[in-house]
Amino acid sequence: MSDLLRYESVYKAYGQNLVLQNINLTVPEHSVTCLIGASGCGKSTLLRCTNLLEDVQHGSIWLKDVDLAASQRDADKIRARIGMVFQSYNLFPHMNVLRNITLAPTSVRGANKSEAEDRARELLQRFGLLDKALEYPDRLSGGQQQRIAIIRALAMRPDVLLLDEVTSALDPEMVGEVMDIIIELKGLGMTMMLATHQMGFARQIADNVVFLHNGAVLEQGHPDTFFGNPQHERTRHFLERVTMAL
């Protein structure tokens, strides 16, 4: 497996606040990487930098052979290759589901409308949401909205999908339906990076678990070794705290 993403010595600061320090990380193709760590440790920031929604102050982020950190000029093209899904869904409330999904393929890729709609319907069908094609987002449950947001990102056929705490805003009974999609995507070979607070899910789906602390990678590894035998005192402490909270 070749590496799809490679982070080399990435630093990111907001003003005087160093939020990412010396991140070195590889994400192989078709793998799932879970970012975990306490609130404010930099998970969202790392994902937003990967998608060029934020720029980094130092280091390189390679997407195959393109250095993202150095390509702000082609940012739009690169963002189109990287899908991102947010905690708060962020569907466009003034467009129906179909239009939400086809907006980017038609306006960024120049796909013609009927082709884009066919593909959107196909995706909706696969994830059991075809009957919602003409609804507006405010008529959908949180779980349905989040699944549509994932489909919207998939419609661009991205190389990698970044998922930032996509189940955190959901009522408990809807968490499962969104997790199921992610599991299905893993089965289809989608490369994914996800920030999550749900250790059970991370353990189930991850190929690599990355523990961030104060913006640095403190420890990473296969979920069995990571959760079974954490090396660092801080990691153990963190895992104890989150399992106690459950």
Place this chain on the structure above:
Amino acid sequence: MRFGFHFVITHTPGAAGYMSTHSSTPLTATQVAELLRPKPFWAQRGVIRSLIIALLSTVVLIGGMATLIGNTQGWASVQQAFFSAPDMREAWPKVVDGFKLNIKMFMIAEPLVLIFGLMLALVRIGTNPVMFPIRALAIAYIDLFRGAPALLVIMMLGFGMPGLRIEWLPNSPVFWGTAACVITSTAYTAETFRAGIESVHPSQRSAARSLGLSNFQTFRYVVLPQGIKAVIPPLISGFVSLQKETALVSTIGPMEATRNAQIYSALNFNYSSYVVAALLFIALTIPLARFTDFLLRRSAKRMQMGGLT
């Protein structure tokens, strides 16, 4: 756990009998259909009662006010001066004729106000350093014409511009009056548009950019439509003000509704013609006001349904 709890409440015979007087047999399909059958407005619970109360209280209030005013010493002469039916009838055709000019001015001014207002808002919102001088001008313009009373702007343009005697400039007062209305309303409308655009949550931008939309596409397809939608009610309030502002153009001469009313009043020593003009303006405003109410109610309902976005 939850299912067990549910079971105890509904299906233990003793508990069910104790808790309510309804029998626990489910409704038949016909009974359910009856429940779901749409009822006309007046057949809904409490509607008749509310209607009667509203009617009674209106009669009492209006009747009371009418008696109070009608019993004042001067009422007869005030009624004669402002509400004389023969005068109203006589003034009506002239005032209506003038009102057509008001409508014309409004119809020409409003689209221009919307276009210029949006353009001005866009200039003001931009951050491109190249545009700095234009942005500064836009801010100066908005500050100036939001503060200046419309009446003064109308008089300055209406009397001042023809006074310059520039040959290629039109000197019709209708033209300058309309222009002055456009100029003042544009400043307000620009601020309304700006408020709407800035009210769109930044996460909407992030979502659009993450899909690969360019800065311009994000604005065009995601931010602008939502921003405009958010300010449709205040924009309509702006329509109403602009429509009333056209009455001020009478000060520089055009024969619009208030001007004709004034002429009638001066010739006949009676103010009823003004009341006719007022009624015409009001009649035009009411549909817009109800439409705004409708839009506000609808958006409130949407909010309640709660999209997180």
